[in-house]
Amino acid sequence: xxxxxxxxxxxxxxxGVLAFLIIVIVPFAANIGISFTKWRGVGTPEWIxxxxxxxxxxxxxxxxxxxxxxxxVVAMTVIPxxxxxxxxxxxxxxxxxxxxPRVASFFxxxxxxxxxxxxxxxxxxxxxxxxxDWGILNWMLNSVGLDQFSHNWLGQQDTALRAIxxxxxxxxxxxxxxxxMSALQRVDPQLYEAASIDxxxxxxxxxxxxxxxxxxxxxxxxxxxxxxxxKTFAPVYSMTKGGPGKATVVASYFSYKNFFERPNVGYxxxxxxxxxxxxxxxxxxxxxxxxxxxRLESQ
Amino acid sequence: MAEHTLVxxxxxxxxxxxxxxxxxxxxxxxxxxxxLFPLVVITLNSFKTEEEYFRNGPLSMPSxxxxxxxxxxxxxxxxxxxxxNSFMISLATALAGVTLSLLNAFALGIGRIxxxxxxxxxxxxxxxxxxxxxxxxxxxxxKEVGLYDSRWSIVVIFAVLHSAxxxxxxxxxxxxxxxxxxxxxxxxxxxxxxxxxxxxxxxNWPSLSVLFVFFFIWTWNEFFLPLIFLISNANQTVxxxxxxxxxxxxxxxxxxxxxxxxxxxxxxxxxIIFQRTLAKGIIAGSIK
Numbered sequence: 001x002x003x004x005x006x007x008x009x010x011x012x013x014x015x016g017v018l019a020f021l022i023i024v025i026v027p028f029a030a031n032i033g034i035s036f037t038k039w040r041g042v043g044t045p046e047w048i049x050x051x052x053x054x055x056x057x058x059x060x061x062x063x064x065x066x067x068x069x070x071x072x073v074v075a076m077t078v079i080p081x082x083x084x085x086x087x088x089x090x091x092x093x094x095x096x097x098x099x100x101p102r103v104a105s106f107f108x109x110x111x112x113x114x115x116x117x118x119x120x121x122x123x124x125x126x127x128x129x130x131x132x133d134w135g136i137l138n139w140m141l142n143s144v145g146l147d148q149f150s151h152n153w154l155g156q157q158d159t160a161l162r163a164i165x166x167x168x169x170x171x172x173x174x175x176x177x178x179x180x181m182s183a184l185q186r187v188d189p190q191l192y193e194a195a196s197i198d199x200x201x202x203x204x205x206x207x208x209x210x211x212x213x214x215x216x217x218x219x220x221x222x223x224x225x226x227x228x229x230x231k232t233f234a235p236v237y238s239m240t241k242g243g244p245g246k247a248t249v250v251a252s253y254f255s256y257k258n259f260f261e262r263p264n265v266g267y268x269x270x271x272x273x274x275x276x277x278x279x280x281x282x283x284x285x286x287x288x289x290x291x292x293x294x295r296l297e298s299q
Numbered sequence: 300m301a302e303h304t305l306v307x308x309x310x311x312x313x314x315x316x317x318x319x320x321x322x323x324x325x326x327x328x329x330x331x332x333x334x335l336f337p338l339v340v341i342t343l344n345s346f347k348t349e350e351e352y353f354r355n356g357p358l359s360m361p362s363x364x365x366x367x368x369x370x371x372x373x374x375x376x377x378x379x380x381x382x383x384n385s386f387m388i389s390l391a392t393a394l395a396g397v398t399l400s401l402l403n404a405f406a407l408g409i410g411r412i413x414x415x416x417x418x419x420x421x422x423x424x425x426x427x428x429x430x431x432x433x434x435x436x437x438x439x440x441x442k443e444v445g446l447y448d449s450r451w452s453i454v455v456i457f458a459v460l461h462s463a464x465x466x467x468x469x470x471x472x473x474x475x476x477x478x479x480x481x482x483x484x485x486x487x488x489x490x491x492x493x494x495x496x497x498x499x500x501x502x503n504w505p506s507l508s509v510l511f512v513f514f515f516i517w518t519w520n521e522f523f524l525p526l527i528f529l530i531s532n533a534n535q536t537v538x539x540x541x542x543x544x545x546x547x548x549x550x551x552x553x554x555x556x557x558x559x560x561x562x563x564x565x566x567x568x569x570x571i572i573f574q575r576t577l578a579k580g581i582i583a584g585s586i587k
Contacts, residue, residue: 008410008491009409009411009491010406011406011491012402012403012405012491012495013406013412013418015399015402016399016402019399019455019458019459022459023455024433024459024460024463026436027437027440028432028433030439031432031435031436034436041439087330090323090327095324095327109574110331110335111331113334113570114338116516116566116569116570117520117562117563117566118519118520118522118562120538120541121542121559121566124541124542124555124562125337125338127555128552128556128559129337129340131552134353134552136358170334230429231430233522234522234523237522251431252429252431252523256431256523259434259435268435272429272432272434275429275432276428276429279429
């Protein structure tokens with residue numbers, strides 16, 4: 001027993017913890033502090049208690065931003081997870097089976113390509129597609145005689161958020177696909193064959209065999225992408241600046257505007273704090289549901 | 300009767316599965332073309348003149364492979380500077396981030412110091428933290444110490460923020476490190492630093508390089524904090540420059556597609572170089 005694990009190691013933690021204190025802990029606490037003040041970023045902040053929070057609850061823009069964030073969860077989590085799952089099973093089951101794993105990985109890499117871009121660049125690509133005067137979407141609609149459907153996609157209330165969502169689905173699809181395909185390697189192909197012999201349809205195999213077996217990965221994808229959707233900033237900033245009206249405003253962009261454009265730093269800090277609260281709550285609820293589910297299954 | 304069926308089935312099944320087989324490949328190919336379509340049209344129109352864009356539409360092949368747009372947009376973006384900025388920032392961040400993660404994980408995973416669980420929870424919480432929560436106080440602090448609008452500000456911030464994930468990942472990798480190896484090294488008279496440099500680092504080189512590639516690409520793709528911290532043109536990164544780029548009157552369509560292409564290309568190159576490493580990383584990342 002000459003080797004003592006716990007002695008002499010604490011020193012290695014000092015740089016990491018100090019850096020964390022300065023870059024994360026202090027700003028985190030400061031932001032909560034600022035949220036209880038009225039402050040324009042210069043001069044002394046004025047303590048106003050929970051006024052900013054009360055204001056947020058009465059602010060229609062605040063509610064619109066969180067509602068839009070929820071819609072973005074549909075675009076980044078719900079649709080890509082479902083599509084990614086179906087596509088992963090299809091690639092793993094049908095394509096690998098008939099054409100071999102190289103063809104399947106070729107498709108997987110292809111669908112993953114949008115994910116490698118910075119999201120803001122993906123947004124710029126789609127802004128180019130949606131451009132009302134010379135954009136390719138309207139151009140294609142006009143050239144097949146569907147002029148009546150051509151539209152100022154990002155410039156109008158009814159389509160702006162949908163247009164951003166379309167970009168996000170495109171951007172996000174590859175992520176669940178790659179994770180689910182690696183998870184599927186755990187699934188015994190004989191299970192599928194046995195199910196087919198018993199007369200199960202393709203869809204039944206997905207819901208009864210695949211989903212229960214790769215449930216841990218499904219949880220991870222849902223949680224990480226939902227958090228990602230709540231933090232959305234770059235597409236809104238570069239495609240619509242939150243407009244028209246409040247049509248595409250999201251929490252992150254709303255706080256940015258209050259921090260740096262109004263400036264109304266106290267209120268910006270309040271929105272950021274509430275957003276953080278929502279994300280922490282989301283993670284805690286989700287992880288406890290997952291743990292309970294796992295415990296039920298292991299019984 | 301039974302015999303008869305047995306003879307017929309093998310003939311029937313292959314034909315029907317053949318049709319399904321090629322139909323499913325066709326379907327998938329169509330879907331892949333749809334997904335890649337935006338990137339293909341961006342590329343096509345980066346090599347056309349504006350006049351040609353309006354004459355032949357965005358779907359035609361460029362009549363000549365003109366590099367005029369690329370040259371013009373490259374200059375207007377000051378792309379060489381932006382590439383250099385992005386590269387240096389991402390490189391320095393990845394190096395510093397991996398170093399911090401390594402030191403933390405050495406204490407937590409190999410050293411198993413007291414309060415280990417507490418520290419780990421602390422780092423995990425930081426992984427999900429939205430940057431909006433830290434943005435304004437950081438902006439204020441960095442302004443006070445004169446590091447605002449400096450590329451170093453981004454390096455320092457992201458090295459620390461990324462180290463949260465790095466610490467978590469490496470600590471769990473190190474927990475499985477064989478104790479016999481550590482004991483043998485200590486008996487041979489290794490001190491802690493030698494243990495880290497001579498044994499832990501070489502053996503975990505693959506995990507460290509995955510982490511390095513991940514940090515590099517994450518930093519390259521960041522937008523929100525660089526937008527706040529890098530305001531002068533000379534300090535901006537590629538994604539920032541592309542987002543700020545407004546075409547030019549009379550050349551908006553082709554200039555903007557060229558800018559988008561220049562924003563995409565470096566990432567495509569990273570993807571090709573690091574494809575294997577990244578695949579490992581995505582899956583490692585999913586374990587968090």
